[in-house]
Structures are given as C-alpha cells and as structure tokens.
Amino acid sequence: MAEEKPVTACLVIIGNEVLSGRTQDANLQYLAGALNEAGVRLMEARVIPDVEATIVATVNECRAKFDHVITTGGIGPTHDDITSESIAKAFGVPHVVHPEAEARLRRHYARPEDLNAQRLRMATLPEGAELIDNPVSAAPGFRIGNVMVLAGVPRIMQAMFDGFRHRLKGGAPMRSRTVLAYVPEGQMAAGLGAVQTAHPSVEIGSYPFFRAGRLGTSLVVRGTDAAKVAAATEAVKVLVRAQGGEPIEES
Amino acid sequence: MAEEKPVTACLVIIGNEVLSGRTQDANLQYLAGALNEAGVRLMEARVIPDVEATIVATVNECRAKFDHVITTGGIGPTHDDITSESIAKAFGVPHVVHPEAEARLRRHYARPEDLNAQRLRMATLPEGAELIDNPVSAAPGFRIGNVMVLAGVPRIMQAMFDGFRHRLKGGAPMRSRTVLAYVPEGQMAAGLGAVQTAHPSVEIGSYPFFRAGRLGTSLVVRGTDAAKVAAATEAVKVLVRAQGGEPIEES
Numbered sequence: 001m002a003e004e005k006p007v008t009a010c011l012v013i014i015g016n017e018v019l020s021g022r023t024q025d026a027n028l029q030y031l032a033g034a035l036n037e038a039g040v041r042l043m044e045a046r047v048i049p050d051v052e053a054t055i056v057a058t059v060n061e062c063r064a065k066f067d068h069v070i071t072t073g074g075i076g077p078t079h080d081d082i083t084s085e086s087i088a089k090a091f092g093v094p095h096v097v098h099p100e101a102e103a104r105l106r107r108h109y110a111r112p113e114d115l116n117a118q119r120l121r122m123a124t125l126p127e128g129a130e131l132i133d134n135p136v137s138a139a140p141g142f143r144i145g146n147v148m149v150l151a152g153v154p155r156i157m158q159a160m161f162d163g164f165r166h167r168l169k170g171g172a173p174m175r176s177r178t179v180l181a182y183v184p185e186g187q188m189a190a191g192l193g194a195v196q197t198a199h200p201s202v203e204i205g206s207y208p209f210f211r212a213g214r215l216g217t218s219l220v221v222r223g224t225d226a227a228k229v230a231a232a233t234e235a236v237k238v239l240v241r242a243q244g245g246e247p248i249e250e251s
Numbered sequence: 252m253a254e255e256k257p258v259t260a261c262l263v264i265i266g267n268e269v270l271s272g273r274t275q276d277a278n279l280q281y282l283a284g285a286l287n288e289a290g291v292r293l294m295e296a297r298v299i300p301d302v303e304a305t306i307v308a309t310v311n312e313c314r315a316k317f318d319h320v321i322t323t324g325g326i327g328p329t330h331d332d333i334t335s336e337s338i339a340k341a342f343g344v345p346h347v348v349h350p351e352a353e354a355r356l357r358r359h360y361a362r363p364e365d366l367n368a369q370r371l372r373m374a375t376l377p378e379g380a381e382l383i384d385n386p387v388s389a390a391p392g393f394r395i396g397n398v399m400v401l402a403g404v405p406r407i408m409q410a411m412f413d414g415f416r417h418r419l420k421g422g423a424p425m426r427s428r429t430v431l432a433y434v435p436e437g438q439m440a441a442g443l444g445a446v447q448t449a450h451p452s453v454e455i456g457s458y459p460f461f462r463a464g465r466l467g468t469s470l471v472v473r474g475t476d477a478a479k480v481a482a483a484t485e486a487v488k489v490l491v492r493a494q495g496g497e498p499i500e501e502s
Binding site: 018029043046048118119153189190196205 | 267268269270271272273274275276277279280281282283284287293294295296297298299300301305327328329330331332365367368369370404425427429436437438439440441443444447454455456457458459471473
C-alpha cells in the first residue's frame with residue numbers, strides 16, 4: 001500500500017527577540033505536537049527578523065512550497081510589529097481595517113480613547129483575511145490563503161491555534177514510540193541501519209543521552225501506520241538485547 | 252558616521268527530533284548570544300529535517316547569503332546522521348576519511364574493534380574540511396568555506412563553538428539595554444514609534460508580559476554604539492514616566 005502524501009506545514013517565527021537570544025522560542029515545540037495531532041507534518045521552521053523584505057520573501061517562498069504556513073509574532077500595536085502589513089505585501093493586496101476586528105477591539109477596551117491609532121493597527125489586515133479568534137486579548141490573528149498569522153506570546157498563540165485547528169485539513173498523524181537503552185549508539189549503528197532498511201515506511205531516529213553518569217541512546221520510531229511502527233519497535237528491542245542492553249519503552 | 256556593515260550568520264538546525272517536537276532546541280539561544288559577543292549578528296535560523304536534498308539546498312542558499320553559516324546536528328554514527336555527506340554534496344567535493352579525525356577517534360576508543368565502520372563515518376568529512384575540536388567525545392566538527400558544522404547535543408556544540416569562536420571574523424557586538432514598565436504597550440505605542448524615528452541607529456523592541464497578574468511591557472534597545480543606545484534608553488524612560496509608569500532597568 002502506497003503511503004499517503006503527507007500534509008505539510010512550515011512555521012515562520014518572526015521576531016528579533018528570538019534571533020538575539022533574548023527570548024527562548026516555545027511555539028515550535030507546541031505547534032509541532034499540535035499540528036501532528038491534526039495530521040499535519042511540520043517540515044521546516046524559520047526564524048526571521050522584523051524586516052519587511054525578509055518577511056515578504058520568506059512567506060512567499062514557503063506558501064508556494066508547503067500546504068500550510070503558520071507565522072508567529074509581530075501582530076501587536078507597536079512600530080516593530082509589521083507582520084500584518086508585510087503579509088498584505090506578500091499577497092499583493094491592500095491593508096485595510098477589518099470591521100469585525102475593529103468591533104472586537106472596541107468591545108475589549110473600556111474607554112473609546114483607549115483604542116488609539118496604534119491599537120487600531122491590530123484591526124488593519126490584508127484584504128480578504130479571515131479572522132482567527134483571540135480569546136485572551138481580543139486582537140485577532142488571521143488567515144489568508146494557506147497562511148495563518150498568529151500572535152507570538154505563547155498563551156495567546158496556543159489559544160488562537162486551539163480554536164482554529166479543527167479547520168485545518170490534515171492527513172494521518174505520525175505515531176511515535178521511544179525505546180531507551182544504556183548502549184552507546186555507535187555500538188548499535190550497523191544494526192540500526194539494517195532495521196531502518198527493513199522497515200522503510202517508518203523513520204528511526206537515534207539520540208545519545210547522558211543520564212546519572214551513564215551513556216545511553218534514545219531510539220525513536222515514527223510512522224503513520226501503528227502496526228508498522230510496532231513491528232519496527234520490536235525489531236529495535238531485539239537489536240538492543242543482542243547488544244547486551246535492556247530496552248526500556250518510554251511512554 | 253556611517254554604520255559599519257554587520258557581519259552576519261545563519262544557523263541551520265538539522266534534526267527531525269526538533270521538528271517533531273520531541274526535543275526543544277537550546278542551541279539557537281546559546282549561539283545568538285555567543286555570536287553577538289564575537290561581533291557576529293544572527294540574522295536567520297532554519298530548522299530542517301534529516302533529508303539530504305533539503306540540507307544541500309538550504310546550506311547552498313544560506314552560505315551565499317550570509318557571512319557565516321553554522322549547522323548543528325546530524326554528525327553522529329547512525330544512519331540518520333547525514334549532515335557531513337550532505338555538506339560534501341553541497342560543496343561538490345568528495346567525502347573522504349580525514350586522517351587526523353581518524354587518529355583522534357582511534358585514541359578515544361579503548362579497543363580497536365570499538366572503532367567500527369559506523370563510528371569511522373564520523374571521521375569521513377568533505378575534502379578540504381578543517382577540524383573543529385570536540386573536547387567532550389572526540390568526534391570532531393569541521394569547517395569548510397564559510398560553513399561550520401557542529402554537533403547537536405548542546406554541551407558538545409558549546410564546547411566546539413567555544414574552542415572555535417576566536418577564529419570567527421566579526422564586527423562590533425550589539426549592546427542591549429532593557430527597561431520594564433507596568434504600562435500596556437498599546438498606550439506607549441505612538442511615543443515609542445517617535446523615539447524609534449528619533450534614534451534610527453538603534454533597534455527598539457517592545458514585548459508585552461504578564462507578571463504577578465499585572466500587564467507590563469519590556470522595552471529593549473539594541474545597537475552597536477553604547478552612547479546611542481544610552482541616549483535612546485533615556486528617551487524610553489522619559490516616555491514611560493510621561494505615561495505614568497516607573498521605568499525599571501533590567502541588568
């Protein structure tokens with residue numbers, strides 16, 4: 001049976017604060033898992049600065065290459081938040097006030113004067129964009145074409161994604177099983193290559209670790225077909241035992 | 252005085268385990284800071300899978316675009332470690348045993364039979380590559396052209412980079428000052444845009460945060476000239492006070 005073509009995604013993390021090391025990105029790891037549950041494979045991620053030309057070029061390259069593109073960051077009210085206008089340029093559409101987004105902001109702020117010109121920028125979106133709800137702080141994300149534009153603050157990003165994920169068109173999720181062994185990976189490498197060759201429909205990853213002063217290897221088997229993943233996992237366990245180790249399956 | 256052209260770098264993180272969410276990358280944040288101290292500006296980072304065609308295309312694009320390229324991951328002994336051969340393909344050079352790398356591995360393993368064919372792959376490098384020492388586990392990283400190839404395990408990667416950094420050609424490091432204020436960023440946005448316009452040689456970033464139930468903004472001023480960074484930081488503090496806040500400088 002031929003493998004179904006995977007539904008793919010690329011994550012574009014927009015923000016000088018990640019590239020300067022000031023902020024540790026937490027969105028990639030969350031989205032990798034959440035996308036996988038929706039049957040979408042994260043194939044690539046890019047971290048880029050708040051520079052219009054870079055955002056335009058990156059988004060245009062990635063939306064042509066992947067089924068879905070998710071961006072995080074740069075949709076707040078300050079001068080360094082330029083994601084929305086850059087996405088409008090990438091799509092070659094005007095950047096206009098979205099009436100429903102504006103209405104949401106008007107309801108959110110207590111006094112009319114609090115919705116100043118800078119905050120109103122958060123309701124200014126590429127023409128044709130569809131809103132993505134922000135249950136945390138009102139200012140919406142949006143979708144245009146195959147590009148979903150989300151906030152950078154993790155709890156807002158997660159709330160946006162969680163409200164939107166059921167609308168993502170995905171395929172079969174990857175299933176994953178992990179076997180730990182206190183055997184150096186170099187000692188198992190030949191056998192592991194043979195297991196991979198014998199089980200071509202799964203991916204086998206090998207990751208060395210040190211724990212409590214002992215060198216070990218974490219072996220990860222991933223694939224969309226649970227039976228094939230199980231068969232390859234058994235083969236990995238046989239290999240570990242043949243090398244004198246005791247396989248420990250991690251849940 | 253015209254600003255010196257910055258020396259740029261791109262980080263290419265190679266590994267299915269980061270894209271699947273299994274592993275939280277820690278190398279970007281470390282390298283962002285360490286590169287900056289060396290006067291090199293991290294302009295972009297990419298996270299890509301262990302797929303030869305993707306590694307070749309990404310490395311070739313990035314080495315043409317940036318002064319330095321650093322890769323992490325995929326230089327171990329197992330079948331999923333394909334960075335070294337992919338870099339050889341990217342440069343169009345043969346992939347050959349490096350005698351000094353082999354000698355280091357021979358010294359590292361207690362018994363000759365421990366240096367099996369798979370481990371010997373870690374001494375097989377693009378022709379012309381220059382070794383980067385690995386004081387942790389012997390198997391070296393390498394440099395070819397403007398590409399530095401490092402391990403993915405953070406403590407090995409850091410040891411490799413720390414031994415190599417003095418050889419990186421850099422410019423002036425970015426200096427950074429951070430001011431916290433319990434004022435919403437949307438309230439300061441107009442003023443902040445004006446401060447940015449008045450201080451074009453620095454970058455001002457604005458990052459909202461929630462701390463102990465209070466909404467605040469972290470304002471980061473970055474630039475290579477300490478006096479200009481100081482002047483912009485003072486202007487930011489004046490702005491915070493004008494909005495009824497008390498600026499707190501974070502060290």
